[in-house]
Amino acid sequence: MIEATLWHPVADAQDVAQAPLAARLLQRDIVLWRDGEGRVQAFADQCPHRGARLSLGRVHEGRLECPYHGWRFAASGQCEHVPALPHFTPPATHCARRHAVHEAHGLVWVRLEAGDAAPPAFGPEDDARLRKLNCGPYDVAASAPRIIENFLDMSHFGFVHEGWLGTREATAIEDYRVEPLPTGLRATGCKAWQPQSNLHSTQAAQVEYTYEVTGPYTAVLTKVPEAGTTAVQDWREAIALFVCPLTPETSRVWFRLAVADFDTPDAKLRAFQHTIFTQDQPVLESQRPQRLPLDLRAELHTAADKASSAYRRFLKASGITFGVC
Numbered sequence: 001m002i003e004a005t006l007w008h009p010v011a012d013a014q015d016v017a018q019a020p021l022a023a024r025l026l027q028r029d030i031v032l033w034r035d036g037e038g039r040v041q042a043f044a045d046q047c048p049h050r051g052a053r054l055s056l057g058r059v060h061e062g063r064l065e066c067p068y069h070g071w072r073f074a075a076s077g078q079c080e081h082v083p084a085l086p087h088f089t090p091p092a093t094h095c096a097r098r099h100a101v102h103e104a105h106g107l108v109w110v111r112l113e114a115g116d117a118a119p120p121a122f123g124p125e126d127d128a129r130l131r132k133l134n135c136g137p138y139d140v141a142a143s144a145p146r147i148i149e150n151f152l153d154m155s156h157f158g159f160v161h162e163g164w165l166g167t168r169e170a171t172a173i174e175d176y177r178v179e180p181l182p183t184g185l186r187a188t189g190c191k192a193w194q195p196q197s198n199l200h201s202t203q204a205a206q207v208e209y210t211y212e213v214t215g216p217y218t219a220v221l222t223k224v225p226e227a228g229t230t231a232v233q234d235w236r237e238a239i240a241l242f243v244c245p246l247t248p249e250t251s252r253v254w255f256r257l258a259v260a261d262f263d264t265p266d267a268k269l270r271a272f273q274h275t276i277f278t279q280d281q282p283v284l285e286s287q288r289p290q291r292l293p294l295d296l297r298a299e300l301h302t303a304a305d306k307a308s309s310a311y312r313r314f315l316k317a318s319g320i321t322f323g324v325c
């Protein structure tokens, strides 16, 4: 399964602290914990001894201790101590199943199987002029690809986000460009008339977005600064959507906001994003099939949907099977 060789977000980095944390990815249970150096580790959440969940155990002196018979595992996965046989040196075969793991964008990312794909990029991450904060997670009863496709879709704004990102008075979608990228696609020149495009909007405005699909289940929206705006009003903003595929029909979702606004409290910035996403969520969860159909004949498409059609073609060409049908 190609998906298992890619990096996926599984938890907020700050939630992996003293105690082991259970997480789920691609229908597999994993346990996250921090070793003696503070590095996050990811193991299969199943003790190799008798199959107990390691996430029910504890971290002791930089080792993960199983809740059942107290076997202790080092960051390498090696079992170093079997309390029932204090003088026994466990051989190399006595080890927990380890997964590749790293921290980025305030999240823990896991790759279940060896692969060479890079973690999804988020350009604004290193831009000190932009403040970053996460919103989520949201547990959503929709497949990861349905959620990405919703993010790329502008023609729902006037209905799902009426009075916010759109209005029934201006629903037409101007032609935009879509080009393939090695990681997915880029859609540019995506314009919308928005009554309340962000927290600070005082009047409706024409906004222009660029969308980038940065991996099968990740995407980034960049708001193009309005021409002629001054430096102070240069309202740059980017939002990354990071989706963890839990099962083929359920997902965990985070947004990473990158905004030029350093004054507004986190909670207020999150509240805006929360409002928008909780407008999307019931519609997303109503879609049938929950998995995204990759046969373009299975649903109807118009020119306004060309970003989503391109996304479906990309998933098909990538050999993605999880969350699609």
Ligand code: FES
Binding pocket: 047, 048, 049, 050, 051, 052, 066, 067, 068, 069, 070, 071
């Ligand atoms: Fe984990 Fe026995 S099941 S130590």
Ligand code: CO
Binding pocket: 150, 156, 160, 161, 276, 280
């Ligand atoms: Co929406």
